[in-house]
Amino acid sequence: MQDGSNGDGFERSRQRFEALVSSLADPAAGEATHTQLEDRLAVSGRELIRSLRQDHLDLRAGREDRSPDVTGADGLVRTRVENGHERDLATVFGTVRVTRMANRARQAINLYLGDAVLNLPDGKHSHGLRRWPWRRRPAGRSRTPRRRSNVPPGPGSASARSRNSPGPLQPTWRLHLRPAQPVRRAAPLDGQPPPVGRGSSS
Numbered sequence: 001m002q003d004g005s006n007g008d009g010f011e012r013s014r015q016r017f018e019a020l021v022s023s024l025a026d027p028a029a030g031e032a033t034h035t036q037l038e039d040r041l042a043v044s045g046r047e048l049i050r051s052l053r054q055d056h057l058d059l060r061a062g063r064e065d066r067s068p069d070v071t072g073a074d075g076l077v078r079t080r081v082e083n084g085h086e087r088d089l090a091t092v093f094g095t096v097r098v099t100r101m102a103n104r105a106r107q108a109i110n111l112y113l114g115d116a117v118l119n120l121p122d123g124k125h126s127h128g129l130r131r132w133p134w135r136r137r138p139a140g141r142s143r144t145p146r147r148r149s150n151v152p153p154g155p156g157s158a159s160a161r162s163r164n165s166p167g168p169l170q171p172t173w174r175l176h177l178r179p180a181q182p183v184r185r186a187a188p189l190d191g192q193p194p195p196v197g198r199g200s201s202s
Contacts, residue, residue, distance in 0.1 A: 009056075
């Protein structure tokens with residue numbers, strides 16, 4: 001844990017930031033491609049944010065107040081307080097270490113008031129890391145979505161055989177054609193031939 005008595009507790013993060021700025025200001029950085037710069041900032045920037053979070057947690061640990069005689073849900077009173085209890089926390093920026101006090105009693109589990117203030121999860125992964133989409137994907141599922149074909153399967157394909165129809169596959173559509181009707185001519189009136197319409201042959 002970093003001692004913040006000689007400053008505000010963020011000296012380590014400031015050193016990382018100054019080192020990052022110096023590397024970008026170096027003339028050699030002018031020969032880097034945009035991809036190399038992007039990769040460097042992605043790694044160094046993430047580590048800088050992780051360091052800031054670690055410094056903040058260390059600062060909170062040094063300011064935590066002792067709370068003796070804490071009663072748990074089991075009704076037992078924790079009369080002893082111990083410093084320096086640590087646990088790891090995996091975050092979206094990397095793993096940090098949380099240090100806090102433990103309220104203890106014989107034959108009782110420890111209580112950590114600092115965990116409640118930080119709303120820490122029961123497991124190792126932070127709430128932010130659990131919200132990431134890749135953590136919600138079922139195990140064994142491919143990241144690449146399966147491409148669907150718009151062409152219907154043929155009668156001999158595996159997908160067609162897996163259907164429940166006992167006979168051969170039937171088309172899902174039918175083309176209905178009306179049969180041609182014979183041309184009816186009007187009966188002659190008073191022995192006169194019927195009028196010839198446009199487009200008809202004599």
